[in-house]
Amino acid sequence: MISGGFSPIEWLVLVERELLLFAGVFFLIGALDEFAVDLAWLWLRVTGRARTAVFDARTRNDDPSSGETFAVFVPAWREELVIGATLRHMLHVWPDPALRIYVGCYANDPKTLEAAMAVAGSEDRIRLVVHEAEGPTTKADCLNRLYLALETDEARGGVRAGAVVLHDAEDMVDPAALSLIRASLRGADLVQLPVLPLPQRKSRWVGSHYCEEFAEAHGKGLVVRDALGAGIPLAGVGCGIARGALARLAALRDGNVPFAAECLTEDYELGLGIATMGGHTRFVRRRAPDARLIATRAYFPDRLDHAVRQKTRWVFEIAFQGWDRLGWHRAPVEIWMRLRDRRGPLTALVLAVAYAVLLLAGIGWVAGLAGVTHAAPLSPLLASILLANFASFAWRCVMRFGFTAREYGMAEGLRAVARIPLTNVIAIMAGRRALFGYVRSLRGTTPRWDKTEHAAHPALAMREAIA
Structure with missing residues (x-):
């Protein structure tokens, strides 16, 4: 026995109940937040404002060959396995003669330089x-x-580009994307198109778990954000920025350049920065006449350590540096959305506590079978919280299945639900790593490009995915 008359097992049961209450309350707060977004999306859906309209560039006066120059920025570091296929595909589906693709390389990365020059030479x-x-x-x-x-x-040349489009070295662009960005920038300063990760047969769990996350975020979350008039954070790919807006943002920074060189997710900051300047930002979701979603498609990391590292960078910049650098906003809807953006570390903590509760509950259950202790009944309040959380989890599974199945089919929708525990584990690992990284950054550590590793991907398979 130890102090207070409790045995070690009884103390474990007591700790389990306290942690259960903590996790239950915060899960419920998060559930209410998500349910509010769900209700907003359902209302937009009922009123027709969330309908994904059809965009046919062939029937509009938005053809890229209209003469207005567009610049595409593709930064690359150690991307020799993918940069060639990406550039060839981009040139093939965007035949606009006024298009200029700027590929950024480094002299100490000869393999990427060689792969890019093999395409650029002709x-x-x-x-x-x-x-x-x-x-x-x-x-x-x-x-x-x-x-x-x-x-x-x-x-x-004496000619100013109409806009700048951002893409990564592994992206496979949609043939209609450039026309859609061009048309959408009329009356807007910034446009973000959806991102559609490709399912991976060789990585059904890690590499494919991005499918459901982007399907829900770019099928519901950003749709609601756009409808509410909140600033649209950029995904870094499939986004177009009006040349004038980029120049105005550059004028506010040292060196007259628009991107925050000290940031690891400069795209997020760029989108909110233009919105803070009073610019009009838009999230545009359209389908081609063949029902294909006009989106940027790519393979995402297929290894656990690579996925954790990528999400660490997202949490680090959006939750920690975003708070430091961007602060908050006076508009209630912006405060709400920034709270949602920065909930990653808290979500990781609550998920970790929830898994600890499951472990302690298992120990308590075994102890109960052995007659060492007896589980006390749940209080009415705690029982109600758990019931509400269970109902919320069931609803979340339905939503995750629905949005994933809409883009990838029912089989992938079912796998999306089955991947929820793995997704939670990745979130916990990334949250912990981001916290430690932020603490190190407070010591003045110079940020470096913590890039995602990309394996070779067949351009033909990507073309078939959007054909």
Whole structure:
């Protein structure tokens, strides 16, 4: 026996109940937050405002060959396995002669340089830009170097680009995306199109778990955010920024460059930065005449450590640095959305506590079978909280299945529900890693490009996915 007359097992049961109450309350708060977004989306759906309309560039005066120059920025560091396929595909589906693709490389990355030059050597629409600094710096710093190259070309040619489109080295762009961005930027300063991760047969659990996350976020979350008039954070790919808005943002920064070189998720900050300046940001979700979602498609990390590292970067910048650098906003809807953006560390903590509760409950159950202790009945309040959380979890499974099945089919929708425990484990690991990384950053550590590793992917398979 120990102090208070409790045995060690009884203390474990007591701790389990306290943690259960903690996790239950915060799960319920999160459930109410998600349910509010669900209700908003359902209302938009009923009123027709969430309907994914059909966009047919062939029937509109939005063809890229209209003469307005667009610049595409593609930063690359150690992307020799994917950059060639990406550039060839982009040139194939976007035949616009006025298009200029700026590829940012580093002199100490000869393999990526060689792969990019193999395509650029026979194509005058590609502008290969070699950074003066040794890589990796940060992705934002590489983008700033591309911006300076664009300014140089504009000064020489006397023609200013109409907009800048951002893409990563592994992206397979949609043939209609450029026309849709062009049309949507009329009356807007920034446009974000959906991102559609591709399911991976060789990585049904880790690599494919991004499918349901983006299907729900870009099928519901950003749709609601756009309808409420909140600022749209960029995903870093499939987004277009009006040239004037980018110039205004650059004028506010040191060096007259638009991207925050010290950030690891400069895309998120860029979107909210333009919204804070009073710019009009939009999330645009459209389908092609063949019912294909016009979106950026790509393979996401298929290994657990790579997925954790990528999500660590997202949590670190959005939750921690985002709070430091962007602060809050006076508008209630912006406060709500930024709270949602920055909930990652708290979500990781609550999930970790929930799994600890399951472990302690298992120990208590075994102890009860052995007659060592007897479980006390749940209080009416705790029982009600748990019942509400169970109902919320069931509802979340329905929503996750529905949004995933809409884009990928019923089989992937069922797998999305089965992947929930793994998704939670990745969130816990990323949250812990992000917290420690943030603590280290307070000591003045210089940020570096903590990029995602990309394996080779067949361009033909990607083309078939959007054909």
